[in-house]
Amino acid sequence: MTDSSPYTPPAIWTWNKENGGRFANINRPIAGPTHDKELPVGRHPLQLYSLATPNGVKVTVMLEELLALGHSGAQYDAWLIKIHEGQQFSSGFVAANPNSKIPALMDHSGPAPIRVFESGAILLYLAEKFGAFVPTAGAARAECLSWLFWQMGATPYLGGGFGHFYAYAPFKIEYAIDRFAMEVKRQLDVLDRRLAQSPYLAGDEYTIADMAVWPWYGALAKGLVYGAGEFLQVQEYTNVQRWTDLIAQRPAVKRGRMVNRTSGEPSSQLHERHEAEDFETKTQDKLTAAG
Numbered sequence: 001m002t003d004s005s006p007y008t009p010p011a012i013w014t015w016n017k018e019n020g021g022r023f024a025n026i027n028r029p030i031a032g033p034t035h036d037k038e039l040p041v042g043r044h045p046l047q048l049y050s051l052a053t054p055n056g057v058k059v060t061v062m063l064e065e066l067l068a069l070g071h072s073g074a075q076y077d078a079w080l081i082k083i084h085e086g087q088q089f090s091s092g093f094v095a096a097n098p099n100s101k102i103p104a105l106m107d108h109s110g111p112a113p114i115r116v117f118e119s120g121a122i123l124l125y126l127a128e129k130f131g132a133f134v135p136t137a138g139a140a141r142a143e144c145l146s147w148l149f150w151q152m153g154a155t156p157y158l159g160g161g162f163g164h165f166y167a168y169a170p171f172k173i174e175y176a177i178d179r180f181a182m183e184v185k186r187q188l189d190v191l192d193r194r195l196a197q198s199p200y201l202a203g204d205e206y207t208i209a210d211m212a213v214w215p216w217y218g219a220l221a222k223g224l225v226y227g228a229g230e231f232l233q234v235q236e237y238t239n240v241q242r243w244t245d246l247i248a249q250r251p252a253v254k255r256g257r258m259v260n261r262t263s264g265e266p267s268s269q270l271h272e273r274h275e276a277e278d279f280e281t282k283t284q285d286k287l288t289a290a291g
Contacts (some may be wrong), residue, residue, distance in 0.1 A: 026086050032094060039092035041108070042077030042274055049079050049093060050103035052261035053270050054159075054215035054225075055119040059103045061211050061256030062126055067276070068252040071130045073109060078259045078273040092138075095270070113194040120152045123208040144202035147194075147209035154190075155216050157183045167226040181232065184220075188237045191217060195239035200244070210247060255279055 014027050041047055043179070046063070048054040066074035081087045081102050088100045097104035097117035105122050107114040107129075115126045124145075127134035135141040162180035165173055194201060201209040216225075221237060221244045223229020235241065247253055258270040258279065267283050 023075065026083065026089075031100065032089075034086060034089040035091070035092040037087075037092055038091035039090070039096060039106075040079055041077075041079075041106075044075040044077050044274075045073055045107065045109035046076035047079070047106040047108060048076050048103060048133065049081050049096060049105075050260045051081050051083055052257065052259060053083075053102065054219065055101075056103045056260055057215040057257055058119045058211050059105065059122050059126075060259035061215070061253050062123055062208065064256040064259075065211070065250075066130050066132060069130075069132055071132065074126070074130060076273070080260050080262070080271050082262075089167065104151035118152075119235075120148055120212055123148065123212055127208050133211070135202065135205075135207070140203060140205075144207045144209045147201040149210050150190075151209070151212040151216065154187050158187065158216060158220065162228075163226045166228055166231070184234060188220070188232070188234065188240060191243075192237040192239045195243045200243070206250075207239070208248070210243075214244065214247045214253075218247060258283070 012244075019158070021228055039047070041051055048063070049061060052060070060078060061074050063074050063078075081093065083102060088097075088102060089092065093104060094100055094104055096115050099117060103117075103119055103122060105116045105125070107116065107125075116122045120127065124134065134145050157196070162177070162184045165176040165180060169176075198204060198232070200206050201213060219225045220232070220273060221234045221240045223234060229235075258268055259273045260271065261269045262271060269280055270278055272282075273279075
């Protein structure tokens with residue numbers, strides 16, 4: 001159904017709590033905490049508070065990739081934040097991220113804790129902290145950071161734009177869906193043209209640029225988000241498909257996708273991760289309980 005009724009914005013906007021669609025219970029026009037609750041802290045230097053949305057997956061993939069390289073300082077506790085229940089508005093989470101969005105990272109490896117928020121900032125922070133997955137200078141570094149920030153700027157058109165109006169809005173608006181579908185297909189074409197030139201976004205090496213873009217556009221390319229694969233004809237972007245499959249085969253990526261995941265097959269979910277062994281023991285516990 002298309003809502004064709006005319007709408008004239010009022011002189012002053014007011015908040016209608018009932019006019020938010022699927023996310024009306026957690027969207028609001030003010031910041032700050034709604035309740036007092038401290039965040040848990042585990043035994044590892046890095047404490048991650050997240051959920052396995054595409055933005056959350058970026059960081060867990062990065063951490064698992066660092067551990068796979070042998071960086072023991074990248075050991076982490078991953079705590080589940082249930083955003084649909086408003087846990088991102090606790091006083092503890094707001095202290096870690098005043099923007100109340102997952103993921104948020106606290107680094108306890110130094111004399112005083114360091115907070116890092118926004119997924120792209122977390123990727124860059126970890127890459128520089130451990131000296132991995134980001135070129136150190138010159139054209140290669142510029143290319144990597146350009147694609148990292150491309151993702152941060154482009155994806156709101158995919159998620160909050162196309163995804164919202166195509167899948168979540170309380171009614172279908174043809175103009176909005178058409179506008180954002182056009183932009184998302186343009187973005188896929190941008191990626192496809194770049195990936196025709198090199199195996200990875202920044203060139204010959206896998207970097208944080210790929211880790212940032214893949215959870216969003218890789219899932220889109222496989223029709224795993226919004227049920228829009230056929231609508232957007234994602235199979236046409238053959239270079240994106242090749243790149244998506246290449247990254248999906250990495251063992252660290254497979255592990256990272258599981259962390260803080262609460263949907264799908266039980267064997268694909270690891271609600272919280274505190275030790276490397278959790279990938280075996282906790283998923284097996286769920287499978288046994290389900291049986």
